[in-house]
Amino acid sequence: MNDRLYKVLLGPHVSEKSTMVGDTGNQVVFKVANDATKTDVKAAVEAMFQVKVDNVTVANVKGKNKRFGQRHGKRSDWKKAYVRLAEGQDIEFGAAG
Helix, strand or coil: CCCCHHHHEEEECCCHHHHHHHHHHCEEEEEECCCCCHHHHHHHHHHHHCCCEEEEEEEEECCCEEEECCEEEECCCEEEEEEEECCCCCCCCCCCC
16 A cells, blocks of 8 residues: 555544534545545545445634744644445444543
8 A cells, every 4th residue: 555645644533523424425534634635535445444424524723823822823723524325335433431
């Protein structure tokens, strides 16, 4: 397998919206590398989880401006990918505890 595919997916993104999308739309949300393309994400998910990917949508998330005491700063920009799995496919992440 191409070594680049291991560097595309940074991890699952867990939020209220991603949980709702996963329950209703057979989708999984991943945090991905900033230079990742839709085809990179599709190839990485299919290779790592042995599932059939139907569609990939990517979104650039702008970092928030934050204040740390008297200093002003900005969190890093990042990219997330909504991966729609084919009918009957599922990705199980390990259960805690």
